[in-house]
Amino acid sequence: MESNESTKGDYHVPVLLPEVLHFMAPAEGKVLVDGTLGGGGHTEAMLKTGATVIGIDQDEQALAFARERLAAYADRFTALKGNFASMPQLLADAGHQQVDGILVDIGVSSWQLDEAERGFSFAKDGPLDMRMNQSSGQTAADLVNTASEQELKTIFFEYGEERASNKIVRRIIERREQKPFLTTLDLADVIASVVPRGGKSHPATRVFQALRIAVNDELGVLRKLLEQSAEMLRPGGRLAVITFHSLEDRIVKQFFKKASETHVDRKEWPEPRPNPDYHFKLLTRRPVVAGEGELKLNRRSRSAKLRVVEKIDISNA
Structure with missing residues (x-):
């Protein structure tokens, strides 16, 4: 489970900020979408250049935080749910x-993980x-309490790449027949009783990631955004996507490759x-990753x- 922002007090530090600014090239007169x-970290940096930014989030807490943080830019900043x-x-x-x-940066913010009542993390007990x-x-x-055994196995294996998914699901089914799962630590403890701790990661890490992806249909939402992206961009406009695990990155990589090839061929x-x-010109042949300096400051x-494409002008292509 990864975060797109580290937290220092109430301040949220966005990942890959210099790289994002380089590729997004914000400037006065441009209209950009976050x-x-x-927490509004990327948006604030783009607003400081004079750009107009439309911020979108489905989390009411994030919207409230960003509106207050970016109130000084109200004439060029709009927050939409x-x-x-x-x-x-x-x-x-x-x-x-x-x-x-x-x-778009596909991750869970630190402040979401840190709030037990959101139920994203097994580090603190809260509602699931x-x-x-x-x-x-x-x-x-x-x-967890109503899905079929096969559905849970598929979710844990495909979204979490959890090799012990069958064993974990069998234990979950046995336990939920006695009483339902209601809290994060309850589920995490049951998983830990089946999967021994190995390395630095908690045994429940992959299952929690898989559940988060399934609950929010994260991969389906990402695919839909990619499919609609060309129609939303002006020629020369850029789409930048930050991912945090291989499933998302693979989807973005394959879409960008397909959408940046002038011709297709079959046997x-x-x-x-x-x-x-x-529709696009590929600007990043390989994904852009954090440098040593950022890695020291923000382990997440x-x-x-980061992968980026630029919309081509079809009329001149």
Whole structure:
């Protein structure tokens, strides 16, 4: 489970900030979107350049925090509640059909992990919730207590890459028949009773990651954003995505590759054909990662990977 921001007091330090600013190139007159507003660290840095920024988040606490933190930029900053999968409609409602750049960083903020009542972490006991948007949707407890054995196995193995998923699920099924899971530590303790601690990670790390992804449909939301991104960007506009684990990074990598190839080819074709999904120029052949200085200051940046593409002008391509 990774975070997109380290915390010092009430101040949130965004990951890969110099690299994000380099690729997003914020400037006066540009309209940019921070699709995962969080504590507002990336947004604040872009606002300082004179850019206009639209921040989107489905977490009411994040929106309230960012609005207060960025009140001085109220003339160029708008905070909208929503999931970035619905970004086209949110932007349209705000009077923007296309923008100059979109940034999303897919991670759980430190302050979300630190608040026990959010249910993201097994470090503190709290309700087994894990919803980014606490006003709707099923909780992690709902999922753990009602999902079928096969569904849980699939979630833990595919989203958490947990090799002991079968063993863990069998124990969960046995336990929930006696009483339901209600708290984070209750579930974490049951997992730890099945999977011995090895290395630095807690035995429940992968399962908690998998549940968070499933509860918030994180991979589905990411795919939808990628599919809609070209229509939201002006020619020359950039899409920057920061991921924190291999599942997300693989989705982004494959989409960027497919969308930046001018032609596609198949064995049964006599020659390559124009790619109907060609919309972008790839700006990062390899993912951009944190340097030694940032790694020392923010250990959670160790898993961050940034990939960036730029929308091409089809009429001139």
